[in-house]
Amino acid sequence: MAxxxxxxxxxxxxxxxxxxxxxxxxxxxxxxxxxxxxxGLISCALFTQERAVRGDVYLMTAAWVDGYITGVNQYAxxxxxxxxxxxxxxxxxxxxxxxxxxxxxxxxxxxAGLFRKVWPDRITEKSDKTTIxxxxxxxxxxxxxxxxxxxxxxxxRFYSGAISGTYSPQTIKAMKRxxxxxxxxxxxxxxxLTLWRxxxxxxxxxx
Numbered sequence: 167m168a169x170x171x172x173x174x175x176x177x178x179x180x181x182x183x184x185x186x187x188x189x190x191x192x193x194x195x196x197x198x199x200x201x202x203x204x205x206g207l208i209s210c211a212l213f214t215q216e217r218a219v220r221g222d223v224y225l226m227t228a229a230w231v232d233g234y235i236t237g238v239n240q241y242a243x244x245x246x247x248x249x250x251x252x253x254x255x256x257x258x259x260x261x262x263x264x265x266x267x268x269x270x271x272x273x274x275x276x277x278a279g280l281f282r283k284v285w286p287d288r289i290t291e292k293s294d295k296t297t298i299x300x301x302x303x304x305x306x307x308x309x310x311x312x313x314x315x316x317x318x319x320x321x322x323r324f325y326s327g328a329i330s331g332t333y334s335p336q337t338i339k340a341m342k343r344x345x346x347x348x349x350x351x352x353x354x355x356x357x358x359l360t361l362w363r364x365x366x367x368x369x370x371x372x373x
Contacts, residue, residue, distance in 0.1 A: 205230035206274030210265030213273050217262050227273065228254050238281065247289040248281055250311050251365070256358045287314075287365065298333045300355045307356060312337075315356060318364050319344055 205227040216223035231254060238248045249257075257280065264276050293310040309331040316337055319325035324347075325340035338354035345352045348363055 202272075202274050206234075206272070206277070208273050209269065210261075210271045210273060210276065211269035214262060214265045214269065217258065224258075228258055231257055231277065234277065235281075244290045245288050246292050247308070249284060250287055250289050250314070251307060251356075251358070251361045252284070253358055256362065284366075296331070296333065298356060300338070300353065303353070303355045303357070305356060307333075312356075314365060315341070315361070 205223070208223065208227065212223060213227060215221075216227075235248060239245055242248065257277075260280060261273065261276055265271065265273075268276075289308055289310055293308040295306045295308055296312060298305050298307060312333050313329050313331045315333075316325055316327070316329045316331075319337070319340045320329070322344065324343045325337065327334065327336040327340075333356070341356065341360070342352040342354040344364060345354070345360055350360060350363070
């Protein structure tokens, strides 16, 4: 399936990019040291093994990531939500792609690198959410995110409407044209893979 191949390409590209960030640490005390607890302590090898069978350690890691995000949102400056659209399963897929080729890496280091990568695009102020329903698919996204989608589609010359924060019929048509351009199913729906390619890809990657 095209979506499956695209997801594998996306996660492979991103896992390579994570190598630039995973070794860094945000200092917490005067020596730059801090305590890591829970699932962050496990190795990539164990995570990959547990994810394959959806074992308890994998489920614990997914829950730990949600808690980690909440902590970042609570204490990081100018941050309402450090992830603007990424769901837990997408984050777990990215982590898994990295871990399969770097089994000795600690889960926390990889995730810390991931969140530093997405940090510049965080939601900085509270934004209401809107429910987007197309056919049998449904998602809730920040209004600010919808505006970002429209701006990015506009920059790529797929969209010429207003930057309204409303997922309008014109926005749907533009999204379909974008999906077609990168070989994804033309649904017009802002799914996780489409948004990752649209909003996270480096300039020039998609076209």
